[in-house]
Amino acid sequence: MSFIEHSSLSALNDSRYDWTISVRAQAIWQGINKQTKEFRGLNVVFIDDENHRIHAFIAATLTDKFKKDLEEGALYEISNFSVKFYKGDETYRAVRSGKHIYFNTDTLCSKVVDTCLKIQPLSFDLYCLDDVYALKKDNRFLIDVVGVVDAKPTKIEYTKDGINGSIVKFTVTDGKSYLNVTFFNAFGDTLLEAFEQKKEEPVIIIIASGKISEWNDEVSLANYPATRFYLNNNHHCVKRIRTSLAESTFYQIDFIEEAEDEVPKFNVKELLSLKDEYIEVNL
The missing domain is CATH 2.40.50.140 (Nucleic acid-binding proteins)
Structure with a gap:
């Protein structure tokens, strides 16, 4: 060069x-x-x-x-x-x-063929699955997510307006949240074919440029022309999930402990001296 x-x-x-x-x-x-x-x-x-x-x-x-x-x-x-x-x-x-x-x-x-610069095979802008629900009203961007496929994808065939179609539905989890995914027609068939080739379980999927959709109050991720998926890829985010699964730390929920309001303590003399404004607001 x-x-x-x-x-x-x-x-x-x-x-x-x-x-x-x-x-x-x-x-x-x-x-x-x-x-x-x-x-x-x-x-x-x-x-x-x-x-x-x-x-x-x-x-x-x-x-x-x-x-x-x-x-x-x-x-x-x-x-x-x-x-x-x-x-x-x-x-x-x-x-x-x-x-x-x-x-x-x-x-x-x-x-x-080669370059002096080291360019990774793939790069993603990954979001937690919880973020998908918060972004459902924002159609400016497609979104990248990673998660464990919770159950083997299933295919559903249908006919609409005389045209045959199909959808492949499955659920992914990042250990804290779950997200429904729907791939349509040939794109869904491609996923099913890829699943047949994957032997390592569970299958970890990266979905790049997925489209957030909402139907009947159900939020899901669907495919778009830009969408790509990667099963059990060598990306570091997949390795991190695989390690977490092996160490049994993947399925964890973080609970935020809310500090209980301390009940104020007064003696009789102090109670009698409280003003009406304090009693109305605090008791």
């Missing part, structure tokens, strides 16, 4: 476009207009050696130039791109960042 100065993802801003970054493509998915089914372009989540992540967008008119070389997990050197800040009204973002990358006609994207 040539001696080119590489910027970290955290340093990017919209003051210039001649940036160069060294990154790994963690997730790649198509952007499809939900109403018209029109292909809008390609979306990518990139990570760097500092475990920072950023979303990148490649418009439909440019995808032919880049799509043949884009591969999840591969390393890239990318130069000459635009950086834009979110306006604030965008929904279901895969990365909790205030900015994202836009490829343009001058952008260069080269796959590299």
Whole structure:
């Protein structure tokens, strides 16, 4: 590789476009207009050696130039791109960042076999399962979680408006809370196929970029085009849970002891001297 100065993802801003970054493509998915089914372009989540992540967008008119070389997990050197800040009204973002990358006609994207920078295979912004319930009204972001699959996923087939579909439902726990998960159609089938290949029990799943949904007052996590899952991955968060399970410290509930209000003590003389205001408020 040539001696080119590489910027970290955290340093990017919209003051210039001649940036160069060294990154790994963690997730790649198509952007499809939900109403018209029109292909809008390609979306990518990139990570760097500092475990920072950023979303990148490649418009439909440019995808032919880049799509043949884009591969999840591969390393890239990318130069000459635009950086834009979110306006604030965008929904279901895969990365909790205030900015994202836009490829343009001058952008260069080269796959590299190796890099002097150590870029992890995966990076997540993990939330406790309790947080999912608090975020159910916030549709700005997708969410990453990790947990133990509480029971083997089950498939339910259905017909709606003459169209056949299916859902795969299961529950995950982080030892303190439980969360229902629903994967739809082909994505759910992919999960079932992956489960057949996993021998280590219990299965620990990382769900990246899951969509929080609520139906009939039930909060659950569903799949979205950006969603990925990883079973028994080598990520440190999975190792930590596996160790906790082995040490029987996983299923624990933290109780916050509330201090009892101390009952005030008075003698007869003090009671007789109390003012009406104190009696009304404190007794």
